[in-house]
Amino acid sequence: MKQKQQHIKDVSTVRILMLGDGGVGKTSLTNLLANSAITPTPASRTVGDGSWNVQVRLHEYPISVGLPPTPSWTSPSSSERSEKYPYARSTPVTSEILYFVEFYDLNSNLHMRRKERSNFYKKIDGIVLVYNMQDLSSQDNLHDWLYDPLRQICKYRHRRQRPILKRQHVPILVVGTRLDKLVRRPLRRSGTIAHQLGSDEIFLNCQDPNSFADKSRNQGKLRGFLNRVVEFKEHFPLSNSRCL
Ligand SMILES: Nc1nc2c(ncn2[C@@H]2O[C@H](COP(=O)(O)OP(=O)(O)OP(=O)(O)O)[C@@H](O)[C@H]2O)c(=O)[nH]1
Ligand SMILES: [Mg+2]
Numbered sequence: 001m002k003q004k005q006q007h008i009k010d011v012s013t014v015r016i017l018m019l020g021d022g023g024v025g026k027t028s029l030t031n032l033l034a035n036s037a038i039t040p041t042p043a044s045r046t047v048g049d050g051s052w053n054v055q056v057r058l059h060e061y062p063i064s065v066g067l068p069p070t071p072s073w074t075s076p077s078s079s080e081r082s083e084k085y086p087y088a089r090s091t092p093v094t095s096e097i098l099y100f101v102e103f104y105d106l107n108s109n110l111h112m113r114r115k116e117r118s119n120f121y122k123k124i125d126g127i128v129l130v131y132n133m134q135d136l137s138s139q140d141n142l143h144d145w146l147y148d149p150l151r152q153i154c155k156y157r158h159r160r161q162r163p164i165l166k167r168q169h170v171p172i173l174v175v176g177t178r179l180d181k182l183v184r185r186p187l188r189r190s191g192t193i194a195h196q197l198g199s200d201e202i203f204l205n206c207q208d209p210n211s212f213a214d215k216s217r218n219q220g221k222l223r224g225f226l227n228r229v230v231e232f233k234e235h236f237p238l239s240n241s242r243c244l
Pocket of ligand 2 (some may be wrong): 026106
């Protein structure tokens with residue numbers, strides 16, 4: 001199936017939560033992540049207001065031919081899964097399935113009530129943790145930011161009560177901002193949150209529109225992350241009976 005034949009009504013949505021201290025660069029980063037040729041301005045890609053600033057983009061998930069022509073797969077068995085998610089096995093890509101990607105960037109002036117937040121977190125398919133490389137306490141605080149969303153995702157998507165960092169968890173990407181302010185590029189050390197989570201990490205300048213330039217390493221990491229987010233959504237769907 002060529003993606004051009006995919007009807008817009010068949011396009012599923014994955015949701016990504018942007019987390020981090022005030023002023024670390026979440027909104028600037030969301031602007032970079034959601035930017036595309038067809039949506040060059042924040043207004044053209046913003047779909048929500050209120051507590052969340054939501055920006056949307058399209059993502060092409062690579063597949064090989066012979067797979068079901070719809071992204072609405074539910075609860076596949078593990079053998080079916082490996083057939084349906086060839087990306088992880090680096091099968092040659094022959095086509096793509098389109099997904100909408102929504103980035104939820106909390107408006108730090110507004111607060112959500114606990115119940116509202118829990119209800120929202122269980123729908124999340126991926127998390128971007130953002131910190132300021134000039135202020136390492138903003139990296140330490142990411143553990144606190146992550147705790148509640150991870151707990152809800154584990155409960156409703158993995159059906160487990162306790163966060164399961166050692167096992168397959170919701171895809172997480174760690175981003176250190178203000179690379180332009182550092183004299184030297186930071187070393188990838190053990191003991192960082194990215195290392196503990198086994199996540200990819202990107203160091204960048206959020207004010208540089210070329211931070212995710214075509215064929216760059218950052219773009220490759222972003223694409224890999226979005227592919228894993230799609231796979232998480234399809235492997236661990238939110239069952240309606242559990243939403244109540
Ligand atoms: N030099 C530099 N400035 C940055 C970078 N990232 C963000 N900034 C600036 O830092 C300020 C705060 O960035 P925002 O993107 O608004 O941060 P935020 O995390 O959304 O902040 P809140 O919404 O208040 O939580 C802005 O003036 C940005 O332009 C970076 O990588 N380098
Ligand atoms: Mg902001």
